[in-house]
Amino acid sequence: MFETAEVGSSLGKARFKKIAESLRIDLLKAQHDLASSGFSLVVLVGGVEGAGKTEFANLLLSWADAHFVETHALAEPSDEERERPPAWRFWRTLPARGRTALYLTSWYTRPIVERVFKRSGSAEFDQSLDRLIDFERMLTQENALVVKLWFHISKAEQARRFRKLEKDPDQRWRVTPVDWRFHKKYRRFEKICEHALMKTSTAEAPWQIVEATDRRWRNATAARLILEAVKKRLEDKSSAELAKQRKPDRPRPKPGNIIRKLDLSLKLSDKTFDRELEKLQGRLGLLAQRLRRDRRSLILAFEGSDAAGKGGAIRRITEAMDARLYRVDSVAAPTDEEKAHPYLWRFWRVLPRLGRVTLYDRSWYGRVLVERVEGFAAPSEWRRAYAEINAFEEQLSDSGTIVLKFWLAISADEQLRRFKDRQKTAYKQYKITAEDWRNREKWDAYQAAACEMIERTSTDHAPWVLVEAEDKKWARVKVLKAVVDRLSRELD
Amino acid sequence: MFETAEVGSSLGKARFKKIAESLRIDLLKAQHDLASSGFSLVVLVGGVEGAGKTEFANLLLSWADAHFVETHALAEPSDEERERPPAWRFWRTLPARGRTALYLTSWYTRPIVERVFKRSGSAEFDQSLDRLIDFERMLTQENALVVKLWFHISKAEQARRFRKLEKDPDQRWRVTPVDWRFHKKYRRFEKICEHALMKTSTAEAPWQIVEATDRRWRNATAARLILEAVKKRLEDKSSAELAKQRKPDRPRPKPGNIIRKLDLSLKLSDKTFDRELEKLQGRLGLLAQRLRRDRRSLILAFEGSDAAGKGGAIRRITEAMDARLYRVDSVAAPTDEEKAHPYLWRFWRVLPRLGRVTLYDRSWYGRVLVERVEGFAAPSEWRRAYAEINAFEEQLSDSGTIVLKFWLAISADEQLRRFKDRQKTAYKQYKITAEDWRNREKWDAYQAAACEMIERTSTDHAPWVLVEAEDKKWARVKVLKAVVDRLSRELD
Numbered sequence: 001m002f003e004t005a006e007v008g009s010s011l012g013k014a015r016f017k018k019i020a021e022s023l024r025i026d027l028l029k030a031q032h033d034l035a036s037s038g039f040s041l042v043v044l045v046g047g048v049e050g051a052g053k054t055e056f057a058n059l060l061l062s063w064a065d066a067h068f069v070e071t072h073a074l075a076e077p078s079d080e081e082r083e084r085p086p087a088w089r090f091w092r093t094l095p096a097r098g099r100t101a102l103y104l105t106s107w108y109t110r111p112i113v114e115r116v117f118k119r120s121g122s123a124e125f126d127q128s129l130d131r132l133i134d135f136e137r138m139l140t141q142e143n144a145l146v147v148k149l150w151f152h153i154s155k156a157e158q159a160r161r162f163r164k165l166e167k168d169p170d171q172r173w174r175v176t177p178v179d180w181r182f183h184k185k186y187r188r189f190e191k192i193c194e195h196a197l198m199k200t201s202t203a204e205a206p207w208q209i210v211e212a213t214d215r216r217w218r219n220a221t222a223a224r225l226i227l228e229a230v231k232k233r234l235e236d237k238s239s240a241e242l243a244k245q246r247k248p249d250r251p252r253p254k255p256g257n258i259i260r261k262l263d264l265s266l267k268l269s270d271k272t273f274d275r276e277l278e279k280l281q282g283r284l285g286l287l288a289q290r291l292r293r294d295r296r297s298l299i300l301a302f303e304g305s306d307a308a309g310k311g312g313a314i315r316r317i318t319e320a321m322d323a324r325l326y327r328v329d330s331v332a333a334p335t336d337e338e339k340a341h342p343y344l345w346r347f348w349r350v351l352p353r354l355g356r357v358t359l360y361d362r363s364w365y366g367r368v369l370v371e372r373v374e375g376f377a378a379p380s381e382w383r384r385a386y387a388e389i390n391a392f393e394e395q396l397s398d399s400g401t402i403v404l405k406f407w408l409a410i411s412a413d414e415q416l417r418r419f420k421d422r423q424k425t426a427y428k429q430y431k432i433t434a435e436d437w438r439n440r441e442k443w444d445a446y447q448a449a450a451c452e453m454i455e456r457t458s459t460d461h462a463p464w465v466l467v468e469a470e471d472k473k474w475a476r477v478k479v480l481k482a483v484v485d486r487l488s489r490e491l492d
Numbered sequence: 493m494f495e496t497a498e499v500g501s502s503l504g505k506a507r508f509k510k511i512a513e514s515l516r517i518d519l520l521k522a523q524h525d526l527a528s529s530g531f532s533l534v535v536l537v538g539g540v541e542g543a544g545k546t547e548f549a550n551l552l553l554s555w556a557d558a559h560f561v562e563t564h565a566l567a568e569p570s571d572e573e574r575e576r577p578p579a580w581r582f583w584r585t586l587p588a589r590g591r592t593a594l595y596l597t598s599w600y601t602r603p604i605v606e607r608v609f610k611r612s613g614s615a616e617f618d619q620s621l622d623r624l625i626d627f628e629r630m631l632t633q634e635n636a637l638v639v640k641l642w643f644h645i646s647k648a649e650q651a652r653r654f655r656k657l658e659k660d661p662d663q664r665w666r667v668t669p670v671d672w673r674f675h676k677k678y679r680r681f682e683k684i685c686e687h688a689l690m691k692t693s694t695a696e697a698p699w700q701i702v703e704a705t706d707r708r709w710r711n712a713t714a715a716r717l718i719l720e721a722v723k724k725r726l727e728d729k730s731s732a733e734l735a736k737q738r739k740p741d742r743p744r745p746k747p748g749n750i751i752r753k754l755d756l757s758l759k760l761s762d763k764t765f766d767r768e769l770e771k772l773q774g775r776l777g778l779l780a781q782r783l784r785r786d787r788r789s790l791i792l793a794f795e796g797s798d799a800a801g802k803g804g805a806i807r808r809i810t811e812a813m814d815a816r817l818y819r820v821d822s823v824a825a826p827t828d829e830e831k832a833h834p835y836l837w838r839f840w841r842v843l844p845r846l847g848r849v850t851l852y853d854r855s856w857y858g859r860v861l862v863e864r865v866e867g868f869a870a871p872s873e874w875r876r877a878y879a880e881i882n883a884f885e886e887q888l889s890d891s892g893t894i895v896l897k898f899w900l901a902i903s904a905d906e907q908l909r910r911f912k913d914r915q916k917t918a919y920k921q922y923k924i925t926a927e928d929w930r931n932r933e934k935w936d937a938y939q940a941a942a943c944e945m946i947e948r949t950s951t952d953h954a955p956w957v958l959v960e961a962e963d964k965k966w967a968r969v970k971v972l973k974a975v976v977d978r979l980s981r982e983l984d
Contacts, residue, residue, distance in 0.1 A: 057815035062807060067822035067853060071815040078572045104816060170778060286662060315554060323549035323563040324596060330559035335829045361559060 001194050002209065005152035009221075010214035023223050024063040030230040031064055035098035037237060040144045040340075042095065043226060044106040047151030048189075049182055050161040051212040053104050056151070059219050060102065060226075070095065073104035083297075083354040085399040086110065087135070091348040096340035097143060107132055108196060115192050116185055125192075129199050134391050136205045141384065142342035146205040147229045149222050150197060151212040155186040248375035249382070251448035258451055259466065262409050267471035280480040281320035287487040288321045292355040294491055297401045299352065300483065301363035303453075304408030305446065306436045307418040309469050313408065313479045314359050320480075326357040331366055343367055343377075343385075344392055352401075363405075364389055368453045373445045386456040397461035402490050405462060406479055407454060408469040412443050493686050494701065497644035501713075502706035515715045516555040522722040523556055527590035529729060532636045532832075534587065535718060536598040539643030540681075541674055542653040543704040545596050548643070551711050552594065552718075562587065565596035575789075575846040577891040578602065579627070583840040588832035589635060599624055600688060607684050608677055617684075621691050626883050628697045633876065634834035638697040639721045641714050642689060643704040647678040740867035741874070743940035750943055751901050751958065759963035772972040773812035779979040780813045784847040786983055789893045791844065792975065793855035795945075796900030797938065798928045799910040801961050805900065805971045806851050812972075818849040823858055835859055835869075835877075836884055844893070855897075856881055860945045865937050878948040889953035894982050897954060898971055899942060900961040904935050 011019070034041055043060075045053045057071055072093050081089040087107060095101040111128040114120040120128075136146050153161070162179060165171045182189060197207045208225045212218040253260070268276070291298055300317070302310040318326055329350045338346040344364055352358040367385040371377035377385070396403050410418075419440075422432045439446070458464040465482045469475035503511070526533055535552075537545045549563055564585050573581040579599060587593040603620040606612040612620075628638050645653070654671060657663045674681060689699045700717045704710040745752070760768070783790055792809070794802040810818055821842045830838040836856055844850040859877040863869035869877070888895050902910075911932075914924040931938070950956040957974045961967035 054814055054816060058811070058813075061815050062811050066807070066810060066820040067803075070819060073816035078570065080570045080572050102815070173781075289665075315558070318558060319550070319554050321550075322546055323553050323594070324546060324565035327562060328558040335827070337827045337829050 001197065002152050002190060005209050005211040006154050006213070007211065008213070009211050009217045011216040011220055013216070016216040016220055019220050020063075023220065023227065026227055027060075027063050027223060028065060030227055030234075031068065031100065033234055034145065034230050035068060037234060038097045038143060039233065040095040040097050041100040041226075041230065042103070042139060042144050042146045043100065044103045044108070044146070044148045045151065045222075046106060046108055046149065046193075047210075047212065048153050048158060048186075049179055050158045051151035051153045052215060052218060053151055055215070056219055056222055057102055057104055060223060063223065064100070068098065069100040069102060071102045071104065075105075080353065083295075084351050085395040085401070087395055088348065088351065091345065094139070094144070094341060094345065096337060098340070107135065108200075112189075112192060112196055116182075116189050125196075126199070129196055131391060131395070133200055133202055134387065136200075136202065138342060138384075138388050140204040141381070144342075145229060145233045147226050148200075148205055148207045149225060150193075150207050150209045151218060151222070152209055153212050155183070155190075157213055158183055158186065246375050246378045246381075249372050249379060249449075250442065250445040251373075251452065253444055253448040254451060257447070258454060259407070259409050259447055262466055262468045264409065264411055264414075264468050264470035266468045266474050268473040268477060270473070273473040273477060276477045277316065277480070280477065280484055281316070283484050284317065284320040284480060284487070285322075287484060287491060288325055288357065290491050291357070291487065292325060295354040296490065297352040297354050298357040298487070299360070299396060299401055299403045300357070301360045301365065301403075301405045302408065303362060303365050303369065303406065303450070304467075304469065305410060305415055305443075306439060307415050307422070307432075308408035308410045309472050309475050310361050310406075310408055312472060313406070313467075313469075313476050314361055316476045316480055317359065317483060321357065325355070326359060327352065328359045328361060330361040331363070344388070351396075354400075364392070365405075365453055365457075368456075369446065369449050372449050373442055386453075389457055390459060393457075393459065393462040402486060403462035404483060404486055405457075405464045406467055406482070407450060407464055408467045408475055408479075410469050412440070414470050415440065493689065494644050494682065497701050497703040498646050498705075499703065500705070501703050501709045503708040503712055505708070508708040508712055511712050512555075515712065515719065518719055519552075519555050519715060520557060522719055522726075523560065523592065525726055526637065526722050527560060529726060530589045530635060531725065532587040532589050533592040533718075533722065534595070534631060534636050534638045535592065536595045536600070536638070536640045537643065537714075538598060538600055538641065538685075539702075539704065540645050540650060540678075541671055542650045543643035543645045544707060544710060545643055547707070548711055548714055549594055549596055552715060555715065556592070560590065561592040561594060563594045563596065567597075572845065575787075576843050577887040577893070579887055580840065580843065583837065586631070586636070586833060586837065588829060590832070599627065600692075604681075604684060604688055608674075608681050617688075618691070621688055623883060623887070625692055625694055626879065628692075628694065630834060630876075630880050632696040633873070636834075637721060637725045639718050640692075640697055640699045641717060642685075642699050642701045643710060643714070644701055645704050647675070647682075649705055650675055650678065738867045738870045738873075741864050741871060741941075742934065742937040743864075743944065745936055745940045746943065749939070750946060751899070751939055754901050754958055754960045756901065756903055756906075756960050756962040758960045758966050760965040760969060762965070765965040765969060768969045769808065769972070772969065772976055773808070775976050776809065776812040776972060776979070777814075779976060779983060780817055780849065782983050783849070783979065784817060787846040788982065789844040789846050790849040790979070791852070791888060791893055791895045792849070793852045793857065793895075793897045794900065795854060795857050795861065795898065795942070796959075796961065797902060797907055797935075798931060799907050799914065799924075800900035800902045801964050801967050802853050802898075802900055804964055805898070805959075805961075805968050806853055808968045808972055809851065809975060813849065817847070818851060819844065820851045820853060823852075823854040836880070843888075846892075856884070857897075857945055857949075860948075861938065861941050864941050865934055878945075881949055882951060885949075885951065885954040894978060895954035896975060896978055897949075897956045898959055898974070899946060899956055900959045900967055900971075902961050904932070906962050907932065 031041070045056060047053060054073075061069055061071065070093065077089055090103075090107050093101060111120070111125060111132075115122075115125045139146055162175045162183065165175045197209075201207045210218055210221050210225070302314060304310055314328060318328065327350065329347070334346055347360065347364050350358055367377055367389070368382050372382040393403050419432055419436065454464045454466070465479070467475050467478050523533070537548060539545060546565075553561055553563065562585070569581055582595075582599050585593060603612070603617060603624070607617045631638055654667045654675065657667050689701070693699045702710055702713050702717070794806060796802055806820060810820065819842065821839070826838055839852065839856050842850055859869055859881070860874050864874040885895050911924055911928065946956045946958070957971070959967050959970050
């Protein structure tokens with residue numbers, strides 16, 4: 001596929017100057033139009049080493065409004081990054097709406113390098129590319145415009161450039177032994193990149209190959225490609241927005257309702273509860289210390305109707321752990337920075353480091369529960385969320401994070417009793433709002449949405465644990481036991 | 493001062509249970525009242541090793557609403573933290589309004605440890621304590637409630653606890669050789685802490701010593717102290733708010749106006765400009781690479797009237813640098829997360845790592861310019877900002893960051909010409925708004941505020957460079973030259 005980028009295209013100085021002048025104005029305008037339309041712009045500049053990625057970035061930043069651009073050329077990950085899934089360094093640097101991020105090394109860099117040096121096999125490579133496709137699709141659907149440029153130069157041209165740099169005392173340091181190692185593997189590198197580019201050139205985010213032998217041609221072409229992508233996206237905007245029209249969805253319960261099949265009469269006596277609690281909390285305390293020493297991280301997500309007892313179950317877990325090891329995250333109204341990013345971003349931000357625990361009191365599953373039922377997300381948005389969430393949890397699990405999810409089930413009658421009780425208890429009153437009463441009216445829809453959620457997202461590495469929560473004692477012990485069992489298995 | 497905490501206070505089980513019950517309810521309520529009043533709560537739990545800081549944190553988190561609490565027990569700083577001023581790890585973890593942060597190691601830990609092991613002298617120690625006083629005053633004035641608890645046990649009690657832990661196979665790992673090293677230095681540690689506590693017990697944030705020999709006494713006392721501090725702060729609220737009444741301030745120019753003394757007729761010919769620009773950008777490019785290799789960081793702040801040419805001057809600098817090395821930060825309307833933190837937080841967030849550059853197009857000086865003149869900050873707020881900003885820049889400079897600040901000066905007539913020019917030029921129109929025209933009417937007040945700012949914040953380590961900017965070419969070369977000169981001196 002790279003033959004088309006070795007045809008010798010070039011651009012004269014005068015011609016370039018003229019093109020550059022209008023490109024610059026158009027780019028500035030496009031950048032502002034894009035920002036005011038609520039999009040973010042993600043530009044990946046990949047390609048052959050020595051093809052001038054940085055040179056182009058410098059030019060682009062001098063043309064564009066640099067105030068809204070961040071350039072990322074991630075060398076070695078920091079220790080904070082190493083302690084989370086490999087993609088986290090990209091998640092955290094994604095631009096907010098209205099802003100641009102320019103990646104000179106991107107999520108493609110690592111998979112390609114690992115494959116070139118045979119640290120990964122062909123199937124692994126394809127698997128990682130599949131994930132990137134999913135990731136970019138999600139970004140695109142979450143209002144990012146992803147532009148992928150690939151700068152190509154031939155093997156001979158690469159050698160010529162390296163040698164030229166080496167002759168200049170001021171530039172010599174730019175050429176490293178790694179560069180020459182890559183040069184020796186040029187053919188293999190080319191083959192692997194070709195495969196990657198073919199596979200990941202999707203309708204939403206195709207790769208654009210740029211012939212990079214002539215500097216002016218390269219710069220003008222790359223800038224023009226970005227400009228065209230922005231214009232196209234702005235034109236497509238209305239139809240994209242149409243697909244996102246948000247309306248409440250009130251699913252009907254299906255016959256084989258897995259939640260209704262739970263035996264809500266299960267309960268524990270005070271005595272059994274006290275005994276089990278002490279035993280399980282003791283074991284959990286030790287396991288949490290093991291977790292810390294083994295440098296694994298743990299994520300616990302809690303979902304369930306209002307007043308199902310999520311807070312109480314969480315407290316029974318945190319009581320057993322050292323305050324320095326855990327963090328409880330609860331879903332409040334998103335901040336405007338959170339609203340300016342993909343919906344998973346607010347959870348990415350608080351992912352635990354190695355050896356730490358984050359407990360989510362309500363989680364990313366809000367996307368397919370409250371956002372679906374209340375119409376805060378469009379059908380196209382919550383429908384794709386199942387796959388996005390599975391992909392997210394898979395990455396957590398692959399990076400050694402232990403993920404467990406709990407659905408706490410109570411009956412509608414029990415919820416009513418608890419609501420009334422909360423209204424009577426001084427220090428619980430703040431917990432109950434008019435919204436809670438309104439949500440009760442949509443009980444069936446919420447239950448049906450939960451069933452579908454469990455069906456679509458209960459995986460081997462991140463299973464849902466269904467908890468009969470009509471009796472608080474039973475629920476708390478069951479949750480504790482599930483955590484203890486899972487940790488024992490994982491840490492042994 | 494610790495004698496009062498060795499008197500043998502204790503609390504019986506039944507009595508504690510009763511107190512705990514009401515404390516828990518009161519704390520929950522206080523936490524919510526504080527949150528709804530827009531305060532954040534910062535609790536430092538310091539004290540003798542083995543006195544039960546973590547145990548208390550665990551209890552407090554089980555009593556409080558853990559959703560709004562983050563616990564910080566920072567062990568080794570991460571590499572991202574090491575590449576910024578030592579205080580940065582605290583700056584980044586400060587709680588937003590409505591939230592609580594519990595620090596089990598705090599900004600006192602490092603100065604005390606360094607002093608105990610004689611890695612710092614007495615003067616250095618006092619200097620660092622003075623800075624902490626300033627820092628806490630700023631937090632308090634920026635709507636944080638700072639509660640400082642000191643858990644005390646005697647030397648004999650400490651030894652007893654360490655030995656008891658060592659006997660328990662499950663707990664043995666908790667006692668480290670470092671603990672015993674501290675124990676041997678108990679008297680010295682005590683003396684140094686006494687000094688620190690005396691010196692940093694301010695009216696806004698006094699230390700509270702808690703006798704920690706009896707666990708129940710310690711827990712009840714510490715929780716009660718937090719509760720009382722919250723209540724007091726809520727009561728004082730109205731008077732504090734009164735002091736913060738915001739009103740515009742329109743200072744009159746003083747006779748010895750340093751900005752008016754600038755010779756705005758200075759200019760460069762096209763030819764000289766081209767020659768100088770090329771020469772200076774070449775040198776800057778090399779110096780920026782040196783900066784990266786020497787792992788120093790650089791901060792450039794630009795202030796000046798609207799249309800004074802900040803953006804143009806910034807571009808002439810960035811053009812010379814690798815896009816991977818710098819970031820341009822511009823002050824837009826603060827996000828709601830930024831509004832929920834001290835005003836410096838938005839700048840702390842984007843501080844450069846070692847070897848990197850951040851260019852601020854408008855900066856923290858907005859506090860004493862636009863916020864003062866327009867009345868977005870109360871007189872008490874912008875008046876204290878000079879000292880706060882000086883302290884901030886001193887910390888940057890101490891950690892090896894090079895700080896340079898530019899004031900770009902133009903005449904009112906020149907501004908008018910540029911405004912009109914912007915309105916005529918297609919790709920510059922977005923740069924000019926109704927607000928720019930309104931600000932022109934307060935020209936004199938802005939100039940006077942700028943003079944006062946320069947007078948109060950031009951320091952040896954972070955000097956203001958006054959730039960005659962009537963001629964853009966002159967201004968750009970002067971800015972470039974100042975950066976090149978400073979870098980040459982610092983990197984040699």
